[in-house]
Amino acid sequence: QQQVKQSPQSLIVQKGGISIINCAYENTAFDYFPWYQQFPGKGPALLIAIRPDVSEKKEGRFTISFNKSAKQFSLHIMDSQPGDSATYFCAASGGSRLTFGEGTQLTVNP
Amino acid sequence: EAEVAQSPRYKITEKSQAVAFWCDPISGHATLYWYRQILGQGPELLVQFQDESVVDDSQLPKDRFSAERLKGVDSTLKIQPAELGDSAMYLCASSYGQTYPYEQYFGPGTRLTVT
Secondary structure (H helix, E strand, O other), rough: OOOOEEOEEEEEEEEEOOEEEEEEEEEOOOEEEEEEEEEOOOOOOEEEEEEEOOOEEEEOEEEEEEOOOOEEEEEEOOOOOOOOEEEEEEEEOOOOOOHHHHHHEEEEOE | OOOEEEEEEEEEEEOOOHHHEEEEEEOOOOOOEEEEOOOOOOEEEEEEEEOOOEOOOOOOOHHEEEOOOOOOOOOEEEOOOOHHOOOOEEEEEEEOOOOOOOOEEEEEEEEEEEE
């Protein structure tokens, strides 16, 4: 049973543009929502995470927006750069066990 | 910066052979996880350890997969016999504990190809 749905599957953005990736979850017991960035041949790296008691968290060019009532959260990458080209995974957990989304392959064109 | 170490980075094995992967978590991290990541998908948890004890192995195919963390530090994941469908990236992750914020740090993974 897929508990975290991620979209889009792939995304192409021009340099300087805004990249937006969306996730929806089903389990209301989830209380931790991280985003991971993965480059080819590498393990996922923790990018930013949010708790459900806040609606937004910003770290540099990366922002998570969280809508508890809709059970949705999204990653916004401002001023996207070619170096941001990677696969991004959202995840959710209600304990230490993470459930990942399917991933979004982001390409930022120069 | 402390990192999760994994070896080998790449492994090619024939169907029905045995294969093993090793993971050394970040020093001081009590919780260790093994994930399998099929190409184009997100990681899926296989097994979770708290120190030397298995906390969750509900998704581990126990007829062919085994995992151990004997001294509560490094860990080994074994597949015997390997099947074609086992071709995937095997990722190890660690975290300080099982309490919030559950931050997990991943190693570089072992890419397994079964022929």
